[in-house]
Amino acid sequence: MALPLDLESLTEAFSGNLGMGVDENALISTLGKSHKDHRKLFRKASKGFFVEDEERAFEKCHDHFVRHLKLEFSRFNNAVVMWAMHPWERDARLMKKALKKGEEAYNLIVEVACTRSAEDLLGARKAYHSLFDQSMEEDIASHVHGPNRKLLVGLVSAYRYEGNKVKDDSAKSEAKILAEAVASPGEEVVEKDEVVRILTTRSKPHLQHVYKHFNDIKGSDLLGGVSHSSLLNEALLCLLKPAVYFSKILDASLNNEADKTTKKWLTRVFVTRADHSDEMKEIKEEYNKLYGETLAQRIQDKIKGNYRDFLITLLSKSD
């Protein structure tokens, strides 16, 4: 059971009074272990830092607060800032940043659109309205050009059915469609209407059935890089095996050769997934399977200081 959040110390710390006798280690431990409902209470109680968007049911950060936190907690590489935010705001801001950065960052759009639940993706779209006075899809549609546009817009617009009911015949025939699309020359796979339709509208359980049938029909792995579009390949991986996807991202970010941008993936994955214990457990297992050591061990080896402690605390939530 998570420790109750000491609102006073947290407010103190966030106001920039770290030097005034607040125990940083205890605070980080408390914050890291905190249940998302406790953080919600904190956001609701801290009117100076957050403003309530009643219509859309979330508490959004004042911009000055975000800037302030980034400075105050710069040692934590954004982890604290992101962790305190409402998940919807977090995802909306990630999307916006990816769009601004350009093509090399579009994998982030795929990641958020494909690994979040239908409700959380919807929530991110609501937060986007609130933060940026426009819709996520209009921003993406007007900034992305070329063959990936249809895929990206479709992925963020989805509100997938989340029940387990699947029509296996339908899945089988769609596996055939994908198999044909992958095999045929000419148009790139990502530009094929039917491929985009299947990936951007079908439920995840349905896609699992499609995946199985594809591998049976083709004798090759749908996740083996079927398209020249890395975004399409990534979408497939995120939709079908998110734990594998996240493990790969984490490994890349913990690599010695990782550049500054890649290193940031570490924070992002931890902060955005730590509240989902089941998923984190799967990620830890998958990581271990793929790389032969535990994620915790790797973090201990590679990361230092309070940032490391924060990450380890987040990790321990799903032990």
Add this chain to the structure above:
Amino acid sequence: MATLKVSDSVPAPSEDAEQLRTAFEGWGTNEDLIISILGHRSAEQRKQIRQSYHETYGEDLLKTLDKELSNDFERAILLWTLEPAERDALLTNEATKRWTSSNQVLMEVACTRTSTQLLHARQAYHARYKKSLEEDVAHHTTGDFRKLLVPLVTSYRYEGDEVNMTLAKQEAKLIHEKIKDKHYTDEDVIRILSTRSKAQINATFNRYQDDHGEEILKSLEEGDDDDKFLSLLRSTIQCLTRPELYFVDVLRSAINKTGTDEGALTRIVTTRAEIDLKVIGEEYQRRNSIPLEKAITKDTRGDYEKMLVALLGEDDA
């Protein structure tokens, strides 16, 4: 503005449920009683009546209605009694199963509802049909129609009033260029119509008129009459900018059609009675020199007619 008339004091839902039960008892059905109750209750009140009916009699009111009633009257009562989100889910689901005229229904629901109403319809769709609206629409449409309809039904438009005038100018220009060359299915035209906020779209078409001297809908009249996609595109723009005029057009066609298109008539009256049927009625009269109620009563009869009149707020109850 709504046309639905609800008195300031209505009986408790349980009383209404009881009364409705008596309407079904014995030989035949007391349609007048059904109309006098259901035809004068708000969506929230109808929901409570359904709940109460189910609690008391162990059956869904709609199932009972289905058993007891028939034809156009039943359809009107059924659509009316459903909650708006469920109703939209039903209408769109039916539309994915029928032929091309149903593309219009998909577009109508996607474009005339608020972002929240469309979202609720999508949620109701999950619950009722165990799949998503978009997967059904995508699966049952092809080519250009799919290109337009899927983005429309999955849109979650920003609903603020802010408008970017520079953008409006750019996008008006872009649209003009594409329309000039009859590129009606152009990706960017579809992008603008399916993602921009309604306020932004309105600003864009106002700009279009200022810069090119004619309304967008007039420009689109240059195309081929048989071009079904073009016709859908026109309706889309109308729904996004002047929905009440769109509804007037649909009503007029429905009523004037030989034999009357009850489907469209019922759909419009039941889906707009609590929203803007009053404004639609006013526009109808302005453009057709006959009150909407008169046009409807000339062309319909029996309990079906009585129900429509009740929803128009024109009965004596």
